[in-house]
Each structure stands twice: as C-alpha cells, then as structure tokens.
Amino acid sequence: MPQPIENAIPDVVILRLPLYVRALAQLHDSDTEVVSSHALGEKLQITPAQIRKDLSYFGRFGKQGRGYNVLYLLSELKSIMGLNQEWRAALIGMGRLGRAIISYPGFVREGFHIVAVFDADPALVGTEIDGVPVRNMAQLDRIISEQRIHIGIVAVPEEHAQAVVDQLVKCEVKGILNYAPISPQVPDGVWIRNIDPVLSLQTLTFHLKG
C-alpha cells in the first residue's frame, strides 16, 4: 500500500530562501520596517505569489493589508535555515584556490568559519597560512570530531576530489562545498553543492553562439 509521504519542502524553495534572507537584511540595513510580497518580489525578480507560497510552507509570517515585518521575517527565515548559529568548516586543499577561499572575508561575515585546513603536500603540512596551521590528511578524522566541524570545503585537484569527499563522508561530515570540476557521488543524507564556473560559462555559450 502506498505510504502517504509527509509533504516535503520542494528543493527549489530552499534554493530561494537565502535570497529572501539577503534581501531582507538589505531592507533592514536601510531601515525599512515592513515589506510586501510585491516589493520584495520587485527587488528579486520573483513573483509576489511565489514568495507568499514559498513562505507558506513554513508558517504565516505576514499581516493582511500590511505585509511582512522585515526584522521578524528575517529572524524567522534565519532560524528556519539554520543561519542563526555559527558554522565550523574544514578546508581541504591549500593550493591557489584554497588560499583564495581562506582569505575571502564573505564566509566569516555570514557565520561560516574555516577552523582547520588540510593538504596532502608534505612541504605545506606544518606551515601556517593566514594564521591557520596546515594539517596532514591523516589527522582529518580526529580534528573534525575534536573541533566539531560540520562542513567540508573541497579545493583539491579534480583527480583527488572524489577520494577527499569519501574521506569526509567517513568522518560523518554531512555538508560539502565542492570546488573541483566534477560532480562527486555522495550517499543519502549527505548534502553537496558544487561551485563550477566552467559549467556556468558552458551554459552561457549555448545562448551566445551564432
């Protein structure tokens, strides 16, 4: 007999929530106290109906005739998305890309802290980069549990990426941000996002070509 599956939140909805959070934070910074789905949609190029429907998956946050209280909706959404806590991440791969990642201030500003970095190169291990000691891959398991790390950021060459992802999965890391130009396989219950500018360029050229 078919199990009536509890209505899950559509994935596309989850992809839009951070956009709402960002727009609401901007509105709050410019001292806007109330916003309608129409005004928010204008800012984000999203229809008002879609915004209302998205929010309705999580509760009722607005006031009819008035709109949404910016600060209240912002704090509710942050709580829904797990953004009112600090997140601790490990960075694997300290080549050029890894260095660019660790020196990017945008992560810390949004509550994502790289608290440990790893590399396979013995020449790097033991040195410090931006004040963070570079560790041996053999220490991954221990450090991840000691430091209560929940996110892995993969910045190793393509050919090692899947192995590193597998290692992270073994260490019970459930969230992975992958910069290598592959789509690594992960088991159910592990969440991965790929940052792949070449793929993005390749979807552009389809529209640009003669």
Next chain:
Amino acid sequence: MPQPIENAIPDVVILRLPLYVRALAQLHDSDTEVVSSHALGEKLQITPAQIRKDLSYFGRFGKQGRGYNVLYLLSELKSIMGLNQEWRAALIGMGRLGRAIISYPGFVREGFHIVAVFDADPALVGTEIDGVPVRNMAQLDRIISEQRIHIGIVAVPEEHAQAVVDQLVKCEVKGILNYAPISPQVPDGVWIRNIDPVLSLQTLTFHLKG
C-alpha cells in the same frame, strides 16, 4: 490572439548538457567508444529516460540496441552548445578574487580566454598581472569591440557590481559571469550566471541544522 510559440528548449535541459559533455569527454579519454543512456546516467546520477528525452530536443544521436557513439555524441553536443569555438572574455576587478580567476587554468583548458583585464584602482592600472596589462575602465568599450570580447567576468566588490554589469551591457556584452554576492538585473537578451558560494552554503545548512 495567442502566438503559438515555437517549442523552446527547457532551461533545465541546457543546464544539464555541459554535464553530458564532461562525462562523454571522460569516457572518450578512457577509450570507451559506445555508451548507453543507462551507463551515462549512472555516472551522472540522472535517469536514463531523462538523458534520452534531453537529447531528443536536438536530434537523434543513438542507435537502438547499441547506445550512443561517444565521440559522435560529444562532438554534436559541443556544437549545439557552442563549445567548439574559442571564447574571449574580459575580467573586471583585479583584487584577490580577480587574481585567483586569471590564474585558474581551467578556463583556458575549456576554451575560455581572458584577453583583457580592467580595474578602477589607478595604482593597478598600467601594471601587468600574469602578463596581461591592467586597463582603465574608461577603455572598456573600445577594448571590448577591438578584441571582439563576448563574455564579461565580474569580480568587483558587491557595491560596484551592478554598475559594472550595466557598463558591460552598454558595450553589447551578452554573457556575464558574476562573482559578486548579488543577483544583478540584466535586460532581455543578456545572459548572466552567478557564482555565489555563500548562497550555496546557506542552502546546505537548511539540511544540516538540528
């Protein structure tokens, strides 16, 4: 009266095509000559039916009972996506991020060449970085037309990103890869892709939170 719109290719399909190209290139590198939708789907975690349906928007590339000739399908897809030509890009913003981008070998390997770089900082303009002279923003228009540049890569701080995008649009650039943490507005006929690791992390935490 409602115009019977010519059945367009769904956007999601276009987003998947580069994945097929990448997988086929790997198969070709490992001397596989023929692949079925099932085998390709296994590699990419995509259902065989979806792959066949996607390909069917563009033609009939397979042989019943056998599958797809890897090299033939690869070359057809590259042609469909505009990937059998070299693409010339301008990079705007030569801070830490811009330097990481210009030194990333993955773009050139896939046929994307950064042939001019720009920055607003007078201290940088006139110097060379990785052998490429850094130019003044005032020269954007002239260089883009002289060098036949079709893609703009935006790596400037958030607060200048929309203005730079607007400038690129004025210069008739139709494809933009944006690294600033905003979603710039562009007119119809201009295509933009955003690279935004913070947004990606924020969609991860939804699944990770207690």
Next chain:
DNA sequence: TAATGTGAAAACCTTCACAGCT
C-alpha cells in the same frame, strides 16, 4: 536481445484569484 526515441501519464512547480483579515 538490447537500447533508443517518444507519446502519454504522473509528478512537480508556478500562477491565479479570491476569501478573509487588519
């Protein structure tokens, strides 16, 4: 036999439109 290409069905997502609240 094995696997494509494709209409039709199912699932999914967006938009409509309006009752109901402020």
Next chain:
DNA sequence: AGCTGTGAAGGTTTTCACATTA
C-alpha cells in the same frame, strides 16, 4: 483599501512504457 494565505488551475518537467530498429 490593501495585502496575505491558499485551494484550484495551469504549465512545465520528469518518468513511464512500449513500438521500433539495429
């Protein structure tokens, strides 16, 4: 009067299932 929240309608995308062909 104005705007939310939401069933229902409409549209899009995915999956099914099978006739067809090598």
